[in-house]
Amino acid sequence: MEKNRFIHYGLVLTLIASISAGILSVVNGATQKVIKENEKIAVNAARTLVLPKAVSFDEEATVKVDGLDFIPGNGDNGRPVGYVVTVSEPGYAANIDFVLGIDRRGRVTGLNIIGSQETPGLGSKILDLEWQK
Template sequence: MERNRFVHYGIVLTLIASISAGILSVVNGATQKVIKENEKAAVNAARIMVLPKAESFDENAIVKVDELEFIPGNGSNGKPVGYVVTISQPGYAANIDFVLGIDRRGRVTGLNIIGSQETPGLGSKILDPEWQKKAIGKDASYEFNKSADGFAGATISPNAVYTGIKRALNSFNSGVNKK
């Protein structure tokens, strides 16, 4: 009798697990499309933030240079007004991930830090939109100025962002702008 009870519980548990797995599979299938659309909308919003003159982005015309992917942003006439690139640059605590907008002349049109684990109150100041605006208008000739671009107690994080910007601008000038 004891053995039949274990078999009974095993069958009931297997049945419950199978039904639960089936329900989760159906729900995942139903929400997967919505999740992808939301992710794409968030990425496009970040792109428009850093390249405001663009109305659309042509992911079929990506230009790869030095392991960076430059995506053209097209204006209302359908022609590129600039490019966006996502950069991952080592910071103090971990990589700093950001989206950078670059106009056709090779100048920064916008910076949006999308991922950072820098020290709260110090390196995390790179998340301040006012600090990020300092990059606008810079080109590859710009050199990091510790007193103007850094902040007291933290120079590694802002220097890492500027190193990533410089890397992207140099790649843009050597690869994208040459085409």
């Protein structure tokens, strides 16, 4: 009698776990597209901040250098005014993701940190715009 109860509980727990996994899978599939779109919007906003003279970014004309993708930012006339690059480098707690803008002369035009999980206090100050300046 005792053995049948454990089998019953095991089957019920397996059924609950299977239903939960199925629901999580469906929700993940439904939200994955929205999450990717939001990430793309955030990166494009950061690109505009770090290369303000650019009105559009031509991902088709990406230049690869040392494993990094430099995307040209085009001005009003359609010609490149500089490049933006998205970089992910290790920090203390996790990777720090940032977008860097570089003009045609090789000068840094801006830096925008788009992701960081640094420790509160000293490490999290990198998200302050004053620190980034």
